[in-house]
Amino acid sequence: MGEIERLFGAAAAARANAYAPYSGFSVGAAIRTPSGAIFAGANVENAAYPVGACAEAGAISAMVAAGERRIAEILILGEGEALVTPCGACRQRVREFASDDAMIHVAGPNGVRASFTLAELLPQAFGPGIAKAHAP
Template identity: 50%
Template sequence: MSRDLFEAARTAMARCHAPYSKFPVGAAIRDADGRIHAGANIEVISFPEGWCAETTAISHMIMAGGHRIREVAVVAEKLELCPPCGGCRQRLAEFADADTLVHLCDAEGVRQTMRMDELLPFAFETEVIG
């Protein structure tokens, strides 16, 4: 993984809106064209109606015209390893391949890398359009 993907996730984490949980998370996706799309968790007072960093990053990728995830980095300020939640695992799988790399990071860099099929071995599969 290039350092730029981790740095984008860490920068996004610093821009999160987590006044209730005080649990900042950042994510960055490298799409099939090599572009990076970052996102942070956004909380609202009507818990649990906020959204996760991975969801924000996916949204940025789609809005920029991307369709496939080549790799993703996730970083949390308060955990050494912060794997995506169950819902985000399925959201990532929607736009990823089985061998898409998922990098779990702490504030200094990558601590563990796994493939999407290891992170979510029984993901729902769909035909991807685009």
């Protein structure tokens, strides 16, 4: 099984467990680290909007909890006609752990629909190197 298939399977399994009673819009995300480990997350909504969490945030939290710190690629899986790309906050979350050339794959139930580098989705990003350079 290839890396994209592994990511897709993990994102699909996470998406099946998403908690989206308000929007009805379930999303799954899966990250592959340079070590080859896969971490998945699902969106979790909350009645006290915007307290919920995006699927990407869940996958990143699982990665960090396991002791990993780098994203090689990520796949986001959702339904609908429009591409389900990461929201602005999640683009910044991914940037914290990924380089500009990290691949972001956007999928629907039938497979990958588009792929972008992080730099394409978040040009001129503010990243951890910049934050450290400006720290007091």
